[in-house]
Structures are given as structure tokens and as C-alpha cells.
Amino acid sequence: xxxxxxxxxxxxxxxxxxxxxxxxxxxxxxxxxxxxxxxxxxxxxxxxxxxxxxxxxxxxxxxxxxxxxxxxxxxxxxxxxxxxxxxxxxxxxxxxxxxxxxxxxxxxxxxxxxxxxxxxxxxxxxxxxxxxxxxxxxxxxxxxxxxxxxxxxxxxxxxxxxxxxxxxxxxxxxxxxxxxxxxxxxxxxxxxxxxxxxxxxxxxxxxxxxxxxxxxxxxxxxxxxxxxxxxxxxxxxxxxxxxxxxxxxxxxxxxxxxxxxxxxxxxxxxxxxxxxxxxxxxxxxxxxxxxxxxxxxxxxxxxxxxxxxxxxxxxxxxxxxxxxxxxxxxxxxxxxxxxxxxxxxxxxxx
Numbered sequence: 001x002x003x004x005x006x007x008x009x010x011x012x013x014x015x016x017x018x019x020x021x022x023x024x025x026x027x028x029x030x031x032x033x034x035x036x037x038x039x040x041x042x043x044x045x046x047x048x049x050x051x052x053x054x055x056x057x058x059x060x061x062x063x064x065x066x067x068x069x070x071x072x073x074x075x076x077x078x079x080x081x082x083x084x085x086x087x088x089x090x091x092x093x094x095x096x097x098x099x100x101x102x103x104x105x106x107x108x109x110x111x112x113x114x115x116x117x118x119x120x121x122x123x124x125x126x127x128x129x130x131x132x133x134x135x136x137x138x139x140x141x142x143x144x145x146x147x148x149x150x151x152x153x154x155x156x157x158x159x160x161x162x163x164x165x166x167x168x169x170x171x172x173x174x175x176x177x178x179x180x181x182x183x184x185x186x187x188x189x190x191x192x193x194x195x196x197x198x199x200x201x202x203x204x205x206x207x208x209x210x211x212x213x214x215x216x217x218x219x220x221x222x223x224x225x226x227x228x229x230x231x232x233x234x235x236x237x238x239x240x241x242x243x244x245x246x247x248x249x250x251x252x253x254x255x256x257x258x259x260x261x262x263x264x265x266x267x268x269x270x271x272x273x274x275x276x277x278x279x280x281x282x283x284x285x286x287x288x289x290x291x292x293x294x295x296x297x298x299x300x301x302x303x304x305x306x307x308x309x310x311x312x313x314x315x316x317x318x319x320x321x322x323x324x325x326x327x328x329x330x331x332x333x334x335x336x337x338x339x340x341x342x343x344x345x346x347x348x349x350x
Contacts, residue, residue, distance in 0.1 A: 024081045027327040035084045035281035036077045044091040046119050047155035050211045065288045069306050071104040076316045078110040086115045093122035099129045106134025123165030127172040139178045144188045178205040184225040192232050193239050200263040207253050207266035208232045229267035276330025292327040
């Protein structure tokens with residue numbers, strides 16, 4: 001097996017194989033990995049058209065990493081220099097007892113930022129618990145302020161419940177709250193200014209995301225629905241003055257300040273402005289698969305290590321170090337082609 005081959009989709013490293021420095025994760029291209037996204041479930045109480053098929057087959061529960069195993073994985077990454085961890089799904093807050101995981105990760109000595117991405121449906125119930133567990137920032141998916149459009153995009157979502165959740169996190173006093181909006185042509189592209197106004201009025205930031213072609217999702221035509229970051233920015237500039245800024249939250253978004261308010265507007269543009277050159281992140285799926293790239297299948301089976309050698313932290317850390325040898329240079333998204341990546345965004349860890 002050649003661990004540097006970019007054609008390999010699975011690779012189980014042996015301890016001592018790669019010469020990476022202790023306490024750091026640096027790939028072949030000199031990129032330093034400091035950001036981990038952990039998916040705790042592939043299940044969700046919404047069925048957003050850009051993320052999931054209407055009728056999904058989920059990972060069997062026995063194959064999911066336990067909350068204790070996920071905490072061990074998080075510890076290993078922080079001991080290797082990861083300082084930011086984002087908990088994702090699916091919808092992470094529907095996993096039973098997930099607050100325990102937030103507490104465990106929040107207590108790790110090397111973690112600087114613990115954040116979560118959620119659809120907002122559970123925030124009325126859990127906002128205070130998340131704050132108490134050490135979560136610093138929350139990203140909330142909100143693609144429309146129109147109840148009918150919101151229902152069409154999410155298929156089953158209740159806008160009122162999400163808006164109530166947003167008010168709950170505002171009341172809980174998080175350091176920063178950000179709205180994430182996936183913009184689709186002829187679905188919600190006419191709402192970008194309204195969404196910015198909504199975020200600005202509540203003192204929140206907002207990021208607009210180009211749809212990512214992961215998984216087969218029925219009759220949704222991604223090429224037809226594509227609406228670029230440049231188009232969104234042009235729409236916003238009819239109302240606002242956008243000032244480029246070098247500010248970053250450690251992820252792929254390029255940020256602008258709105259001169260008229262204190263709000264930041266970010267653009268995540270995997271198609272129009274590829275962000276692979278500065279990639280500093282990896283993902284762990286809910287079944288323990290370490291994905292080295294959002295849009296490629298290069299991966300390592302961490303569940304095999306965690307369950308095959310329980311308690312062997314050094315073996316787990318060395319496996320993670322060695323995985324840097326197969327982190328690819330970048331994704332190769334093509335909206336006009338049949339999806340090459342068959343896993344859905346809900347499985348990937350959105």
C-alpha cells in the first residue's frame with residue numbers, strides 16, 4: 001500500500017510511519033491543521049433539498065462512535081495542535097445526551113474554541129446548556145425568512161421554531177452568533193438583503209454558502225440552482241457598502257464588514273473562489289471516519305483504532321499524524337457532472 005497515493009480512499013496507518021513533528025499536524029503541502037469538525041450523527045429533523053434526499057438510509061446506531069469515543073478522538077486532536085473543534089451533524093443537537101460531549105470537549109486544556117453548527121430546532125431547549133458546557137460560538141442555518149420558502153427548502157422545517165431558537169441563544173449571551181444561508185437561484189436568492197438586515201438588526205454575523213455537490217438528492221438540479229458569491233455580493237452592494245477585511249474565524253469564509261452596521265458578511269465559495277490552498281481542517285464522521293477533504297474520499301478509519309486498541313492514545317495520535325500524508329491538495333467540485341462523492345453532506349459533517 002502506498003500511503004501517499006491520491007487514489008487511495010482508505011488508509012490505516014501504523015505507529016511510527018510518518019516523520020511529523022510531535023504536537024503538530026502538517027500535510028504534504030505545508031498546511032497546518034488546527035481545526036476539526038466532528039459529526040455526532042448523520043440524522044436530522046429537517047430534509048434540506050441541498051443536503052439530503054427525502055428518504056434517507058442512516059448509519060446503523062451500532063456503527064456510530066459513542067460519545068465517550070468521540071471525546072477521546074477530540075482529545076487526541078487537541079494534543080496534536082488542534083485548537084478549534086466544531087460539533088456538527090446531521091443535526092447534532094438531536095443526539096441523546098450530546099451535552100455530555102460538549103462538556104467533555106470544553107474541559108480539554110488545549111481547546112481554544114468550541115463551536116456548534118445547528119439548524120436551530122433544538123435551541124430553545126438547549127441554548128443555556130450549550131453555554132454552560134463551554135460553547136463560545138453558534139452557527140445557525142437559516143435559508144429563508146419566508147415560512148413557505150423555508151418549508152420548501154427544508155421540506156419539514158418550522159421557521160417559527162428556528163426563530164425562537166435564535167432568540168434563545170441571543171438571551172443566553174454567546175460571544176458571537178452567525179447565520180449560515182445556502183443560496184439557491186429562484187428559491188431564496190431574492191432574500192439575501194433581507195437576511196443581512198435580519199442578522200444586522202440582531203447583532204449577528206452571516207455567511208452565504210455556495211451549494212456543495214455531495215450525494216444524490218433526487219430531482220434537485222444543482223447546476224440550475226447555482227447562485228455564486230459574486231452574484232450575492234453584487235445584490236448586497238445595491239443596499240450596503242461592503243468593505244473587505246482580513247478577519248477570519250478560522251474557517252473558509254472570506255469576510256466583509258458592512259459599513260452601515262457592525263455586521264460581518266462572509267462568503268464560502270467552493271466553486272467561484274476555491275479555498276483549498278489555505279485549508280486548515282479535517283472532519284471526523286459520526287462512524288469514526290477521518291475525512292481529509294470535504295470533496296474527496298481520502299480517509300482513515302479511526303473507529304478501527306479506537307475500538308481495536310482502547311486506551312492507546314499514542315497509537316490513535318500516530319494514526320492521525322500519518323493521515324496527513326494522504327490529505328489531497330483540494331476538491332474537484334463540478335456542478336454539471338453527476339456527483340462523484342456519493343456521501344451526503346449530513347454524513348460528511350456540514
